Structure formats: structure tokens, C-alpha cells
Amino acid sequence: MSGPVLARRGFLAATVGLAAALTLSACGGGGATPAAPASSPAPAAQTWSFTDDRDKKLDLPKAPTRIVAQVGAAAALWDFGVRPVGVFGPHKLADGAKDPQVGNVDITKVTGLGNVWDEFNVEQYIALQPELLVSSMYEKGTLWYVPEKSKDTIEQVAPTAGIMLTGRTASQVIGKYEELAKSLGADMRGVPEAKARMAAATKELAQFKDIKILMVSGGADQMWVVNPPEYADIMHLTENGLDIVKPDKVDEGGFFQTLSWENADMYDADVILYDTRTQALTPEEMMKKPTFAKLPAVKAGRLYPWRAEAPFSYQGYADFLEELVTNLKKAKELL
Incomplete structure (x- = not known):
């Protein structure tokens, strides 16, 4: 990031x-x-x-x-x-x-x-x-x-x-x-089948409109809060019903807001989606940061992957959305 x-x-x-x-x-x-x-x-x-x-x-x-x-x-x-x-x-x-x-x-x-x-x-x-x-x-x-x-x-x-x-x-x-x-x-x-799967998973997103979601990426010294309008995948989520936190002050370039780990609690959220890319910290590494570990969503186990590398294909997005829907259903049960 x-x-x-x-x-x-x-x-x-x-x-x-x-x-x-x-x-x-x-x-x-x-x-x-x-x-x-x-x-x-x-x-x-x-x-x-x-x-x-x-x-x-x-x-x-x-x-x-x-x-x-x-x-x-x-x-x-x-x-x-x-x-x-x-x-x-x-x-x-x-x-x-x-x-x-x-x-x-x-x-x-x-x-x-x-x-x-x-x-x-x-x-x-x-x-x-x-x-x-x-x-x-x-x-x-x-x-x-x-x-x-x-x-x-x-x-x-x-x-x-x-x-x-x-x-x-x-x-x-x-x-x-x-x-x-x-x-x-x-x-x-395989394209028609994958297209139908993506459409079906997209329809399911609306049922989670009352869940506030924070999307983040972790680095050794900083946490980045993702800015939804700059990401094609997140725009798809917000346009189809998800309530994703938009940071108050984005960095130059517009892709995210940089926070120190001490300020990881700046935004409230029911669910946190974390960046799974190879350069980002794993959940286990992020949970070693005290402020992050104390977040209600983290303590409640409502921490799920954000597949930012999903291929821009119907198959890639069907996989991404189906996993996300499954995880948000789990989160809904925990709220």
C-alpha cells in the first residue's frame, strides 16, 4: 500500500x-x-x-x-x-x-x-x-x-x-x-456460469446494509484505512448495499488514510476486512498491535479477508463475493 x-x-x-x-x-x-x-x-x-x-x-x-x-x-x-x-x-x-x-x-x-x-x-x-x-x-x-x-x-x-x-x-x-x-x-x-454466480452473490450483499465495515491494510509501523471510491472492487460492494467506512482525511493520491497503530481505533466498525496481499501484515501480526487487538470487531472475531487481488473476471469475482457473503453471514450471527 x-x-x-x-x-x-x-x-x-x-x-x-x-x-x-x-x-x-x-x-x-x-x-x-x-x-x-x-x-x-x-x-x-x-x-x-x-x-x-x-x-x-x-x-x-x-x-x-x-x-x-x-x-x-x-x-x-x-x-x-x-x-x-x-x-x-x-x-x-x-x-x-x-x-x-x-x-x-x-x-x-x-x-x-x-x-x-x-x-x-x-x-x-x-x-x-x-x-x-x-x-x-x-x-x-x-x-x-x-x-x-x-x-x-x-x-x-x-x-x-x-x-x-x-x-x-x-x-x-x-x-x-x-x-x-x-x-x-x-x-x-465457463463465463455464463461464473457471471450468474457473481450476480447471485452480488444480490446477497443488500442483506448486510446495517453492518458497518472497515477495510484496512497493515504495515510494520502503520495501518492504512482504505478509501472506497478509489477501488473498483469496493465500489462494487458499496453500490450493492454495503456500508463501508470512508476515511475523513485521505493521503495524497486518494487511496487511503495512513494511521499510526496507536490510532487504529479511530473508526468504529462492526466488521473489519483486512488486506490479504503478500506485502500486508497477517491478522496474527496485526493483533500484536495493542490498540488494534482491543477493537470490538477484533475481540469478537469479526475479522475477515479482503481479497484485493481477485482477478477482474466473473470467475474471480464470484469466488471473492461468495467468500465475503459467507463471512458476513457469520458476522451477522455474532452481532
Whole structure:
């Protein structure tokens, strides 16, 4: 929540030059990673076009099949039936297990181009012969996890598409990924069932309108109170009946209010949802903070996970909402 940590190692600088890197991949040098299987076949259309959330219209002679995606975008596209050949961003934990951010993506079948902030192997990217790069955006025009210093080189290799995550609801974000997946010729198997599950779970949220909910993320020295309007998933919750605390004074950027752990009791709530992302403290770690441990919701056991990394797909949100509904039913019994 406090911002990505800079990578532990530097990147191939853009000054290496696109031509030199292309020569390297063409010659098979530098230990380039073999190409992974292509994504689902595209329809036999003569041309392909897609307008992304930068209002940028992409036009290609045919639908791209060799797609590289930031892990959040890859997770969404995977659930719609698109199989990227490469991913970048957090996809593997220190113990080798799959990072939750990458969702259902089979990381043994894709090439990893970088696992931390500011890490993107440009040589490997070129060797994959990508036809499209897809990334989410928190700020319009800035592709998440595409390093600024390598951006120009990366954008020369293949067209890029950006999907905006802020200023809209989860349904709108999911709809944009659905539009992209359809244009790429995804088979969309399982989508109608997952869409129905998401709709059913969404309907159930209204029964919890009288429960006040606080959403937080924990750090070593600070606690962050999440600001609902800045998160597509939380906007979906509030628009469908949940009463989620909005902090009085948000930090620059608008995503949260920073509190010391001594002030963890600033807001009253019946239920607390905690950030499950890998950089956030676990509930056990947060409960070692005395003020937090004394909160009525914590003492009563009404502390439940917030799956902030749920893929923007109907399947991802059906899973997220069904778990949340189950937990809020437990909370209602305890109130």
C-alpha cells in the first residue's frame, strides 16, 4: 500500500537499443527463453481492432495470439480463455509457490519477464515475439509494472493495451476485459456460469446494509484505512448495499488514510476486512498491535479477508463475493 519497492537488480537499459536486442533474439543468443504456447485461436477476421482505456485504437492485420500481460491482466484474461505467452509483475513467491495476484494462470506454461517492481527482461520479451502487451492502469496512460526507463523500447516491440482500474466499478473493469477477450477469439467457456454466480452473490450483499465495515491494510509501523471510491472492487460492494467506512482525511493520491497503530481505533466498525496481499501484515501480526487487538470487531472475531487481488473476471469475482457473503453471514450471527 505504501508503494512498490524498487527492484533488487537493474534492468536491461533502453539504451541497449531495439535493433541490437532483435539481433540477439534472432541469433538465439543470450539464453533466450523458448516461446510458450500461443493463446486461444482468434477468429478468422481479416483485421483486428480494439480501443483501450487510454482512448487508443489499436489496429492490426489480424487478431494477436502471442500476448504478454501484467499479472493482474493475465489473471483476468486467463479466466476468459486467453492464454498469454508471458507475464510480468509478482507471479512467484519466495518459496516458489504461485503469487495470488496471478490468479489461475499456470506459471509453468508462461515465461516470467520480471517478478518485482522495475524488473522486466526486455531481451526475453523480444524473444517471445509478442504481438500485444496488456497491462492494467491506476493512472490513465501509465501501464502498471512497465518500467519507465524501458517503456520506449518495450512499446517499439509490439502494440500495448491499457485497462483502467480506478474511477469505475468492478463490473465495468470486468466488462472491458471481456470485450478484449472476445476480440482475441477466446472461447469464453465457463463465463455464463461464473457471471450468474457473481450476480447471485452480488444480490446477497443488500442483506448486510446495517453492518458497518472497515477495510484496512497493515504495515510494520502503520495501518492504512482504505478509501472506497478509489477501488473498483469496493465500489462494487458499496453500490450493492454495503456500508463501508470512508476515511475523513485521505493521503495524497486518494487511496487511503495512513494511521499510526496507536490510532487504529479511530473508526468504529462492526466488521473489519483486512488486506490479504503478500506485502500486508497477517491478522496474527496485526493483533500484536495493542490498540488494534482491543477493537470490538477484533475481540469478537469479526475479522475477515479482503481479497484485493481477485482477478477482474466473473470467475474471480464470484469466488471473492461468495467468500465475503459467507463471512458476513457469520458476522451477522455474532452481532
